[in-house]
Amino acid sequence: MTTYNQLAGYRVNYLSTDPTLNSGNEGQVWYNSTTGKLKSLVQIKAWSAGGNMATARANPAAAGTQTEAAVFGGILSDGSTLSGATEEYNGSSWTAGGTMGTARRALAGAGTQTAALAIGGRVQPNPQSITEEYDGSAWTAGGSLATARQFLAGAGTQTVGLAFGGYATANSNATEEYNGSTWTAGGNLGTARGYLGGCGIQTSALAFGGYTTDYTNITEEYDGASWTAGGNLNIARGYLAGAGTQTSGLAFGGKNSTIISASTEEYNGTSWTTSINLTTAKQDLAGNGTRSSALASAGRTGLTTYVATTEEYNSSINVITAAAWASGGNLSTAREVAGGAGLQNAALCFGGYNGSALNSTEEYDGSAWTGGGNLGTTRERLGGTGTQTAALGFGGGSANSATEEYNGTAWTGGGSLNTGRENMASIGIQTAAVAGGGYASTLPGTNVTEEYDGSAWSNSNNMNTLRRRLRGAGILTAGLGFGGYSTGQSAATEEYDGTSWTSVNNMNTARNTMATAQQGLQTAALAAGGQASTGNTTATEEYDGTTWTNTTSMATARGELPGAGTQTAGLAFGGNTGTYSAATEEFTGASAPTPTASILTTS
Numbered sequence: 001m002t003t004y005n006q007l008a009g010y011r012v013n014y015l016s017t018d019p020t021l022n023s024g025n026e027g028q029v030w031y032n033s034t035t036g037k038l039k040s041l042v043q044i045k046a047w048s049a050g051g052n053m054a055t056a057r058a059n060p061a062a063a064g065t066q067t068e069a070a071v072f073g074g075i076l077s078d079g080s081t082l083s084g085a086t087e088e089y090n091g092s093s094w095t096a097g098g099t100m101g102t103a104r105r106a107l108a109g110a111g112t113q114t115a116a117l118a119i120g121g122r123v124q125p126n127p128q129s130i131t132e133e134y135d136g137s138a139w140t141a142g143g144s145l146a147t148a149r150q151f152l153a154g155a156g157t158q159t160v161g162l163a164f165g166g167y168a169t170a171n172s173n174a175t176e177e178y179n180g181s182t183w184t185a186g187g188n189l190g191t192a193r194g195y196l197g198g199c200g201i202q203t204s205a206l207a208f209g210g211y212t213t214d215y216t217n218i219t220e221e222y223d224g225a226s227w228t229a230g231g232n233l234n235i236a237r238g239y240l241a242g243a244g245t246q247t248s249g250l251a252f253g254g255k256n257s258t259i260i261s262a263s264t265e266e267y268n269g270t271s272w273t274t275s276i277n278l279t280t281a282k283q284d285l286a287g288n289g290t291r292s293s294a295l296a297s298a299g300r301t302g303l304t305t306y307v308a309t310t311e312e313y314n315s316s317i318n319v320i321t322a323a324a325w326a327s328g329g330n331l332s333t334a335r336e337v338a339g340g341a342g343l344q345n346a347a348l349c350f351g352g353y354n355g356s357a358l359n360s361t362e363e364y365d366g367s368a369w370t371g372g373g374n375l376g377t378t379r380e381r382l383g384g385t386g387t388q389t390a391a392l393g394f395g396g397g398s399a400n401s402a403t404e405e406y407n408g409t410a411w412t413g414g415g416s417l418n419t420g421r422e423n424m425a426s427i428g429i430q431t432a433a434v435a436g437g438g439y440a441s442t443l444p445g446t447n448v449t450e451e452y453d454g455s456a457w458s459n460s461n462n463m464n465t466l467r468r469r470l471r472g473a474g475i476l477t478a479g480l481g482f483g484g485y486s487t488g489q490s491a492a493t494e495e496y497d498g499t500s501w502t503s504v505n506n507m508n509t510a511r512n513t514m515a516t517a518q519q520g521l522q523t524a525a526l527a528a529g530g531q532a533s534t535g536n537t538t539a540t541e542e543y544d545g546t547t548w549t550n551t552t553s554m555a556t557a558r559g560e561l562p563g564a565g566t567q568t569a570g571l572a573f574g575g576n577t578g579t580y581s582a583a584t585e586e587f588t589g590a591s592a593p594t595p596t597a598s599i600l601t602t603s
Contacts, residue, residue: 045276047264050295050310051093057083057308058300061109061154062241062286063116063134066293066312067091070113070134071286073121074298075105077306082123086134088113089295089310098138102130108154108163108198109288115158117142117178120166122150127168131178133158143182147174153198153242155205162186162202162222167194171212175222177202187226191218195238197251197287204246206230206267211238215256219272221246231271235263241287243294243313250275250291250313253299255283260301264313266291279311292316323552325540328571328584329368333360336576337423339384340562341391341406341518344571344586347564348372348388348406353380354580357397361406363388364564364571364584373410377402383426383435384562385472385518390430392452395421399441403452405430415456419448423513425472425481427496430454432476434496437484439468444486449501451476461500465492469512471527471563473520480522480543485512489533493548495522507548509539515563515572517587524567526587529575531559536577540587542567554585 016034053071060074060083069089076083084103087094100118107121107128114136121128127150131142145163152166161178164186165171173192176183189207196210203224210216215238219230233251240254240261247269254261262281265272278296285299294313300306331349338352345366352358357380361372379396386392389408394417395401401420404411417435423445424438431454440446445468450457463481470484477498484490491510494501507527514530523545530537538553554572561575568589575581 045313045315047276047279047296047311047313049279050091050312051089052310053087053094053298053308054096055083055085055087055308056306057298058284058306059105059107059122060286060298061107061118061121062288062295062297063109063111064089064113064288066289066295068113069288069295069297070097070109070116071297072097072100072109072116072118072134073104073107074286077304079304080124086139089297094310097136098134100132100139101141102128102132104128104130106150108152108166109286110154110156110161111158117154117158117161119154119161119163120145120149120152127166131183143178145176145183146185147172147176149174149194151194151196153196153207155198155200156202160202162198162200162205164198164205164207164222165189165193165196165210175227186224187222189227190220190229191216193218197240197242197254199242199244199249200246206242206244206246206249208242208249208251208267209233209237209240209254219267231267233272234265234274235261237261237263239283241285241296243287243289244291248291250287250289250294252278252287252294252296252313253282253285266315275315276313280307280309282307289313323540323590324588325552325554325585326588327555328366328573328586329364330584331362331369331574331582332371333358333362334580334582335574336560336580337381337513338562338574339382339393339426340515340564340571340573341384341386342388342564343519344565344569346388347571347573348384348391349562349573350384350391350393350406351375351379351382351396352562352574361411364573369584373406375411376404376413381422383424383438385426385428385433386430387519392426392430392433394426394433394435394452395424395438397422399439403457414454415452417457418450418459419446421446421448423469423484425470425479425484426518427472427474427479427481428452428476434460434472434476434479436472436479436481436494436496436501437463437465437467437470444468445484449496463494463501464503465490465494467492469531471514471516473516473518473525474522478522480520480525482507482525482527482543483511483514483530489531493543505547508541508550509537511537511539511559513560513575515561515570515575517563517565517567517570519564519566520570521567526563526565526567526570526589528563528570528572528585528587529554529558529561542589551590556581556583556585558583
């Protein structure tokens, strides 16, 4: 069998403490022997939609951070009107800022939202030497560039700025440094070019891409005096945007002779690596922020298609813990086919069977079970839902129809089911519950559905599949029924919308009487253990609203067990392993976040 070491080139390290968190060793995971957890390092990289700008435009400039940005200038969607407007971004929406003294396009930006620079640009048909300074509300004139130009790049701050490249009467290699009032000559770029991207500070800047006699992938690094060659972009392009620093840069969007690009690349001070694409390919866009938290605003998606869209780039390194089951405190009374409710650290187990039917209730605090108030009606195979202090128990063996409500201390009678039954799907809370399917008096079971409003049960639309011994999760208006038994083990899954059931993707393992996270959701459910065609199983599956996926198995195979908790913090207790069980197992879901991710690891 191929091993992890052969596949990834690394061994799974066995460590007593977590290692230093960095992304230096890809393909590595580790086992923390102190916590008993399998862990890995994951870098999350994703572009997501931000708030739209008020005005669609192309060729603007930007300054600031992802959550405190300014975008200014550009050309409007009629293809001829120049803009002097400034818009400010707060991390979710744009508001109007001060208007520039000279409306123009193809300019460069630098600085922050409250201390920005607008450098050069184009007022048809001429390149400009104008510099303007922004204080967060108004623009004032600054010192003029020595070389008027358009489609240039900028870096630095309002008082320590940098302008480089661009197009004057030809491609320019000029670099100029700003001291807050005047521009002076710096070292020239090695390659004269316009339509380039840039980022960094005056003494440590990055210039990448652009156009010479063709689109280029050249990168150069500035040290405050001269430019030297850096690693080439993977995709040659101009009209692109940038963010970050010389050793931690970001390049995104742009175009070349073949395509408008959605490509995003990250620079580490030596080389560029491909990252997650922009949601929408575009050129002539504005960029600002850092490599791990950038903003892409405005631009064009076609020759005449101008956009006001904003996208936010986020890249972060997170330690994730693999899903795992761990032993919890044993029930005081071993039992099967009991009812369950509540959370992992505040659960309830009631009724059940261990040679005879039970009425006892036990409460779990996350480590130990203690006695609670007894059910008024002794029974097994009953439904259960709700919380430890507001639970609902209903139905049970011999077509029982009794309903009882628990207040954290004692059970009191509620309205009876219209159809007495056992082993049904139990969904919802004490005042808004659903009972679906189960066994009434005939095989293979029933598809009857009832809803409870806190006092009485009323009939609703039937399930699509007749079955018993099934389980449920979710709420009254977004419920889930799954598994069970009809003429054989069932993998059927149905979603309930408060009115009717819809059949969706089956479970991977057909089975019945499994533990379920009673506080789980229709889009985040858990099914563990149960009886499969080969006997009791340890299989655990998670539902994401579309499909079931297998995750870490339970330690002990068993069926006829109740459950509690959520998909990420579940609980399975009691059941039958061939004998009545008192065992409790606690489930911790994988902590991996949801955005598109590339897995990085550490040793």
